[in-house]
Amino acid sequence: MKAKTMRQTLLILIFLFTIPSTYSQSLRTYSINGYVQDKESGERLIGCYVFDPEKSRGILTNSFGYFNITANEGNNKIATHYLGYNDQSISLIIINDTTIIIKLTPAQPFKLDEVSIISSGFEAKLSRPQTGLLNLNSKDVKRLPSFLGESDVMRAIQVLPGIQAANERSTGISVRGGSIDQNLFLLDDAPVFQISHMMGFFSVFNNDAVKDIKVYKGDIPANYGGRLSSLIDIRTKDGNLQNVAVSGGVGIICSNLSVEGPIVKNRVSFIVSGKYSYLGLLYKRIESNVDLTFYDLNCKLNAVINNNNRIYISSYNGNDNSKIGMNANYHNNTLSMRWNHIYNPKLFSNVSLIYSNYRYTTSYSTETNNNSLNYSWNSGIQQITLKAEYNYYLNSNNTIDFGASTTYKNFMPGKLEGNKTVIDNITKSEPFSNRVVDEQRVQEYAMYISNQQKITEKLSFKYGIRASLYQDMGGHWVYKLINHQVVDSVYEAKNKTYANFFSLEPRIGINYRTSNNSAIKASYSYTTQQDQLIMKTNGGGPLDVWFPSDNNIKPQKSSQYSLGYVHYMLNNLLEASIDGYYKHMTDIIDYKDGASFLESSSVYTINKTSYNFEEQLRAGNGYSYGTELMLKSDFNKLNGFISYTYARSFRKIPDINHGQTYLSPFDKPHAFDVFLNYNATKRMSISANFRCQSGQVTTIPFYVIEMWGKALSGYSNRNEYRLPSYQRLDLSLTIKNKEHPGQYYHSEWNFSITNVLNHANIQYVNFVSSKENPNIINAKGVSMLGIIPSVSYHFNF
Structure with a gap:
C-alpha cells in the first residue's frame, strides 16, 4: 500500500513537471x-x-x-x-x-527632467511565488541616515517592516517575533555567528564591500536551513575586472578603504576592503585604562577560467578589543571557496567549501592591599561545510534547484578559569570555582530539491523539501537529567554517534496575478533549528554561548503561514503591500525562573570543575502573529517608504511563569516607520528616518527580604510590564563636491544627527534597594543614546 502511494505521488510530480513542457512542443x-x-x-x-x-x-x-x-x-x-x-x-x-x-x-543617479526612477523591476516582484522577501544593496544602505558617521547594513535592515532591533544598542534583530538566535547570517555563503562590534553598536558587515543583500522573513528557500525566523544572505563585490578603483571614507569613529581591480584584465580580479575603529585611541587620551577598537577585513579573488568555469575565493577577518572594567576580545573568521560550472545551457552548478570560526575571551584582574583575583572565560564555535548546488532550467515554466551538503561543527561552550591570592602575613592561594563545559562535536547532512513552476500566465508555484540529519558525536561527557537535574553521566567514545535528529522540512509558495500590477501571495514553511544559543541579554552580544541540540535539549521547530498582497500604482512607481503571518514554534528554550548561568542546582558532579548549564534551561512552545503594511515610493527625486507593523509574540514553557503563557522578550505590538530620501539637487540629498514603537517588556522585583543572611527578591510575572514607547528621529545631509568634466576623483560630505529630538529611550531598568529602607526598591530607567551629531567624508576614484 505504501509503495503504491509513493508511485502515485511520483506520477503526480512528473505530471506537474511536464504539463508546461508538453504544451510547448508545438514549436522548436x-x-x-x-x-x-x-x-x-x-x-x-x-x-x-x-x-x-x-x-x-x-x-x-x-x-x-x-x-x-x-x-x-x-x-x-x-x-x-x-x-x-x-x-x-x-x-x-x-x-x-x-x-x-x-x-x-x-x-545617472539624478536627472532634473526625470520623474520616474530608472528601473524598478516590479514585474519580477509580481511574478515570484515568495512572501517576505526584501532586497537591498549598498546604495540603499547609504541612503539612510548614518549612525555615528557610519552606514551600517544591520541598521538599515532594522527599519524594514516585520524586523525590529533587539534594543537601541544592538545590531541584533527579532524577525516576526522570533529570538535573536533564530536568524541565519551568511557572508558569501559562510555563516557569521557574531554580527556585532563594540558590544553591539556596529555590525561586522562592511557596506563598502557589499554587493547584494536578501532578507527572507518567512519563506526561506529549501537550500537553506538551521534557523527558524529569517535568512540574511549577503554577497560581497567580486572586484573590478576592467580598471583599478579606490574608495574610502573618514568618520569620527571609523575609517575605511577599499581597493579593487584586475590582476589579469577581464579574467582575474581582486578586492580588498577594510575598516578600522580608532575610538579606543581617543578614549585613551581621557582614560588610559579604557580601550575600544575593532577592525574588519574583506578579501576576494575572482577568476574566470573559461566560459563554463569560474572560481571565487573570499575571506573575512574581524576582531574586537574592549577594556571597560574587564578585557574582552572576540574574533570572526570566514573563508569561502566556490566553483561555478556550466554543464550545459540548462544545468548550472556551484560547489563550495566553507569555513567559519568565532571565538571570544573575557578576562578580569584586580588587586588590593590584601588580595588579588584573576579569571578568564573562553568560548567559541567552528564550522566546515562542503556543499554542491544545482540549478536545472527544465523549460520556460520550470526551474529546479537541488543539492546536498555535509557540515562538521565543533562547539566550545565555555571554560572559566582563575586564581585568587590572599595576603595575610603569609601569601597563599585559595581555590577558584572553575567551570568547564565540555567541547561538543556535530556532523550534519542535508539535501534538498525545489521547483519554481509557472502553471498559467497568472498562477505560479514554488515548492520543495529539505531533509537533514543532525548527529551528536562523542569524545566528551554526556549527562542524564531527571527533573532538570543531572543524575548520571557517561563518557561517549570519540566519533561515536549518541544522538540523531532527522528532519523533513516542506516549503511551498503560491503567486496569483490578479491584474497587470497586482498579485496575491501565500506560503507555508516548516523549519528546524538544531544549534542553540544562550544569551546573556535579550539583545544578543559577543558573550553569548552556542551549543548543539542533544538528548536533553531538542531542536527548535517552526511552522509559518504567510499571506500577502502587493499592488503598484502611478506607472508602477508607488508600491502598496500588506503581509500577514502566523508562526507556531515548539521546543524553544528560555531561562527558568531564578536561573544562574554559572551555578548548578544538582548534587551530582563528575569533578569539581564539571558544569552542565542545561539544568538552567526549560523548553516549551511559542507563537507569534502579525500584519505588516508598507507604502513604498520609487520616484527619482523622492523615494522611501512608510510602514506599520502590528505583531504579537508569546511563549508557554513549563516551570516558567507558573506554567502560564507569557509575553516573549521580543513582543512589541506596534511599530511605525518613515524613511524618506529627497534628492534636492544633483549635488545635495536629504534623508530622514523616524521610528515609533512599543517599549520592551520587562520583569520587575516587588520586594526584597533577608533570609539566612541573604537578600532574596520577589518578582512579578515574567515580562509582565512594558517600558515606555520608543521614539527616534535621525536626519542626514549629503553634499557632493563640485565636479568638472573628465574628473576621476569624486567625493562627498555627510552630516548626520542621531536622535534629533533627544528623546530618552529607556532600554532597561536598574532596581536598587533604598539605603534608608532595604525593603523599598527604587527603579531607574537607563537610556543609551542622546542627540549625537556626526560628520564623515567619502571618496572614490
Whole structure:
C-alpha cells in the first residue's frame, strides 16, 4: 500500500513537471543563457530580471548572475530590468542554443527632467511565488541616515517592516517575533555567528564591500536551513575586472578603504576592503585604562577560467578589543571557496567549501592591599561545510534547484578559569570555582530539491523539501537529567554517534496575478533549528554561548503561514503591500525562573570543575502573529517608504511563569516607520528616518527580604510590564563636491544627527534597594543614546 502511494505521488510530480513542457512542443525551442554584468566593472548582477517582453515571461539571475530563458526558433527579443541600471533590449535570431553576456550601463543617479526612477523591476516582484522577501544593496544602505558617521547594513535592515532591533544598542534583530538566535547570517555563503562590534553598536558587515543583500522573513528557500525566523544572505563585490578603483571614507569613529581591480584584465580580479575603529585611541587620551577598537577585513579573488568555469575565493577577518572594567576580545573568521560550472545551457552548478570560526575571551584582574583575583572565560564555535548546488532550467515554466551538503561543527561552550591570592602575613592561594563545559562535536547532512513552476500566465508555484540529519558525536561527557537535574553521566567514545535528529522540512509558495500590477501571495514553511544559543541579554552580544541540540535539549521547530498582497500604482512607481503571518514554534528554550548561568542546582558532579548549564534551561512552545503594511515610493527625486507593523509574540514553557503563557522578550505590538530620501539637487540629498514603537517588556522585583543572611527578591510575572514607547528621529545631509568634466576623483560630505529630538529611550531598568529602607526598591530607567551629531567624508576614484 505504501509503495503504491509513493508511485502515485511520483506520477503526480512528473505530471506537474511536464504539463508546461508538453504544451510547448508545438514549436522548436532553444535556450538563451548567459550572465548579466556591469558594463564598467564586469561585476555580475544578482537578481536582474531577464524577460521576453512579447510573451511576458522571464527569470531572475541567480546568486552568480546566471540566467537561462527558453525561446522559440526564429526572431526573439529579450529585455532586462535592474534597479540602478538602464533598461536594455536585445534582438536575436535563434537557430540553436545561444550564450550571451548582457552588459548593463549604470544609470545617472539624478536627472532634473526625470520623474520616474530608472528601473524598478516590479514585474519580477509580481511574478515570484515568495512572501517576505526584501532586497537591498549598498546604495540603499547609504541612503539612510548614518549612525555615528557610519552606514551600517544591520541598521538599515532594522527599519524594514516585520524586523525590529533587539534594543537601541544592538545590531541584533527579532524577525516576526522570533529570538535573536533564530536568524541565519551568511557572508558569501559562510555563516557569521557574531554580527556585532563594540558590544553591539556596529555590525561586522562592511557596506563598502557589499554587493547584494536578501532578507527572507518567512519563506526561506529549501537550500537553506538551521534557523527558524529569517535568512540574511549577503554577497560581497567580486572586484573590478576592467580598471583599478579606490574608495574610502573618514568618520569620527571609523575609517575605511577599499581597493579593487584586475590582476589579469577581464579574467582575474581582486578586492580588498577594510575598516578600522580608532575610538579606543581617543578614549585613551581621557582614560588610559579604557580601550575600544575593532577592525574588519574583506578579501576576494575572482577568476574566470573559461566560459563554463569560474572560481571565487573570499575571506573575512574581524576582531574586537574592549577594556571597560574587564578585557574582552572576540574574533570572526570566514573563508569561502566556490566553483561555478556550466554543464550545459540548462544545468548550472556551484560547489563550495566553507569555513567559519568565532571565538571570544573575557578576562578580569584586580588587586588590593590584601588580595588579588584573576579569571578568564573562553568560548567559541567552528564550522566546515562542503556543499554542491544545482540549478536545472527544465523549460520556460520550470526551474529546479537541488543539492546536498555535509557540515562538521565543533562547539566550545565555555571554560572559566582563575586564581585568587590572599595576603595575610603569609601569601597563599585559595581555590577558584572553575567551570568547564565540555567541547561538543556535530556532523550534519542535508539535501534538498525545489521547483519554481509557472502553471498559467497568472498562477505560479514554488515548492520543495529539505531533509537533514543532525548527529551528536562523542569524545566528551554526556549527562542524564531527571527533573532538570543531572543524575548520571557517561563518557561517549570519540566519533561515536549518541544522538540523531532527522528532519523533513516542506516549503511551498503560491503567486496569483490578479491584474497587470497586482498579485496575491501565500506560503507555508516548516523549519528546524538544531544549534542553540544562550544569551546573556535579550539583545544578543559577543558573550553569548552556542551549543548543539542533544538528548536533553531538542531542536527548535517552526511552522509559518504567510499571506500577502502587493499592488503598484502611478506607472508602477508607488508600491502598496500588506503581509500577514502566523508562526507556531515548539521546543524553544528560555531561562527558568531564578536561573544562574554559572551555578548548578544538582548534587551530582563528575569533578569539581564539571558544569552542565542545561539544568538552567526549560523548553516549551511559542507563537507569534502579525500584519505588516508598507507604502513604498520609487520616484527619482523622492523615494522611501512608510510602514506599520502590528505583531504579537508569546511563549508557554513549563516551570516558567507558573506554567502560564507569557509575553516573549521580543513582543512589541506596534511599530511605525518613515524613511524618506529627497534628492534636492544633483549635488545635495536629504534623508530622514523616524521610528515609533512599543517599549520592551520587562520583569520587575516587588520586594526584597533577608533570609539566612541573604537578600532574596520577589518578582512579578515574567515580562509582565512594558517600558515606555520608543521614539527616534535621525536626519542626514549629503553634499557632493563640485565636479568638472573628465574628473576621476569624486567625493562627498555627510552630516548626520542621531536622535534629533533627544528623546530618552529607556532600554532597561536598574532596581536598587533604598539605603534608608532595604525593603523599598527604587527603579531607574537607563537610556543609551542622546542627540549625537556626526560628520564623515567619502571618496572614490
